Amino acid sequence: MTGPSDLAAPADVTAGATADVAARATAGFRSRYAAEPAGRWAAPGRVNLIGEHTDYNDGYVLPFALPLRTVVAAATREDESWTVCSELDDDPVEFGPDAADEPGRVTGWAAYVAGVVWALRDAGYAVPGARLAIASDVPLGSGLSSSAALEAAVLAALVDLGGLDLPAEKQPRLAQRAENRYVGAPTGIMDQSAAIRCRAGHALFLDCRDESVEHIPFDLDDAGLAVLVVDSRAPHRHADGEYAARRRSCERAAAALGVPALRDVAVADLDAALDRLPDDETRRRVRHVVTEDQRVLDTAALLRAGRVREIGPLLTASHASMRDDFEITVPEIDTAVEAALAAGSLGARMTGGGFGGCVLALVDAGRADAVADAVRDAYAERGFTAPGTVTVLPAAGATRLG
Numbered sequence: 001m002t003g004p005s006d007l008a009a010p011a012d013v014t015a016g017a018t019a020d021v022a023a024r025a026t027a028g029f030r031s032r033y034a035a036e037p038a039g040r041w042a043a044p045g046r047v048n049l050i051g052e053h054t055d056y057n058d059g060y061v062l063p064f065a066l067p068l069r070t071v072v073a074a075a076t077r078e079d080e081s082w083t084v085c086s087e088l089d090d091d092p093v094e095f096g097p098d099a100a101d102e103p104g105r106v107t108g109w110a111a112y113v114a115g116v117v118w119a120l121r122d123a124g125y126a127v128p129g130a131r132l133a134i135a136s137d138v139p140l141g142s143g144l145s146s147s148a149a150l151e152a153a154v155l156a157a158l159v160d161l162g163g164l165d166l167p168a169e170k171q172p173r174l175a176q177r178a179e180n181r182y183v184g185a186p187t188g189i190m191d192q193s194a195a196i197r198c199r200a201g202h203a204l205f206l207d208c209r210d211e212s213v214e215h216i217p218f219d220l221d222d223a224g225l226a227v228l229v230v231d232s233r234a235p236h237r238h239a240d241g242e243y244a245a246r247r248r249s250c251e252r253a254a255a256a257l258g259v260p261a262l263r264d265v266a267v268a269d270l271d272a273a274l275d276r277l278p279d280d281e282t283r284r285r286v287r288h289v290v291t292e293d294q295r296v297l298d299t300a301a302l303l304r305a306g307r308v309r310e311i312g313p314l315l316t317a318s319h320a321s322m323r324d325d326f327e328i329t330v331p332e333i334d335t336a337v338e339a340a341l342a343a344g345s346l347g348a349r350m351t352g353g354g355f356g357g358c359v360l361a362l363v364d365a366g367r368a369d370a371v372a373d374a375v376r377d378a379y380a381e382r383g384f385t386a387p388g389t390v391t392v393l394p395a396a397g398a399t400r401l402g
């Protein structure tokens with residue numbers, strides 16, 4: 001989903017590997033406020049390993065955190081107001097309790113920060129006034145969830161600085177409210193859950209119906225594997241309208257089948273359910289969601305059993321389902337997946353809501369560069385804008401850096 005996107009150039013996905021984002025946040029704080037921060041808090045971007053468009057159908061998702069992070073350097077102040085600056089904007093934004101208490105008053109990128117202050121205050125917490133400086137390696141608007149990384153880092157900072165009694169398991173819901181209600185972007189709970197709750201070397205199995213989570217070992221390093229993330233750089237074509245259309249179609253199908261959500265259709269009953277649906281398009285939409293839920297469960301089972309290499313075909317099947325049944329891929333994305341598979345990936349798929357965004361490929365660690373080269377060559381052949389690429393291992397969720 002798109003939020004207010006008022007910042008020009010997105011960071012390059014390849015930048016994260018080298019730049020010292022924590023040092024940049026500290027430097028930003030010092031130069032803006034001529035003072036030392038009390039601490040620095042980091043939260044990661046994420047990719048969804050598998051489980052696309054399952055969240056609003058009450059189903060399952062399996063994200064993991066990236067080693068690309070947003071860092072907030074912060075300190076409290078005497079008065080009850082908040083000033084925030086980002087390395088991506090020359091102008092700091094300042095707001096007081098009046099603006100914080102009225103969703104929509106602070107606009108643009110700082111709305112994500114004001115939204116966190118609003119959500120905390122709305123839940124009855126005494127939020128300390130603070131100065132904050134933000135730096136990030138998470139590219140904006142590429143589907144790696146820079147918005148949730150920002151919310152999670154700010155939330156961690158304010159909770160810590162204020163000594164607020166808000167355990168990690170309750171933080172995703174609050175950060176989600178900030179984005180839904182203050183910023184006005186209708187996202188599910190996955191992004192914030194990943195940014196806050198992920199663990200290094202693990203994927204986060206999330207049941208979107210009851211919001212229960214399980215940390216499942218996803219030790220790529222141990223298995224000699226890595227995930228290559230490709231930022232497709234495809235322009236987001238009609239993404240919001242198409243997302244809404246898919247959602248409506250799923251809700252109508254659930255109503256027609258007499259179930260609360262498509263999650264309640266078991267794979268074993270799929271054919272019978274499809275027979276009861278009115279048209280081919282709806283049948284394909286339902287088939288994607290029901291089989292995708294099963295693929296998440298199958299992936300989770302393989303990971304629990306330590307059979308990491310074997311998840312590849314599930315990833316590739318997920319992509320085919322998104323391309324053919326849910327119809328949410330675009331030529332750049334399909335090109336990246338095909339090139340990654342042809343170059344020897346164990347599996348590859350689009351990740352995120354579709355119509356652009358990123359692709360992930362499971363690769364033997366030693367093959368990651370060759371696969372990235374193959375994707376770039378395939379892009380060049382078709383005249384697409386060069387993709388961004390980065391090789392990742394599952395990283396930790398939000399944390400204080402000191």
Ligand code: ADP
Pocket residue numbers: 001002003004005006007070086087088108109110112134135136139140141142143144145146147148150
């Ligand atoms: P995504 O979450 O996929 O990156 P969104 O559109 O949901 O895309 O969120 C991107 C928006 O989040 C940006 O347009 C900006 O408003 C805000 N944002 C994210 N990271 C930063 C940052 N480091 N500094 C300022 N704003 C940021």
Ligand code: MG
Pocket residue numbers: 001145146147148191
């Ligand atoms: Mg987002």
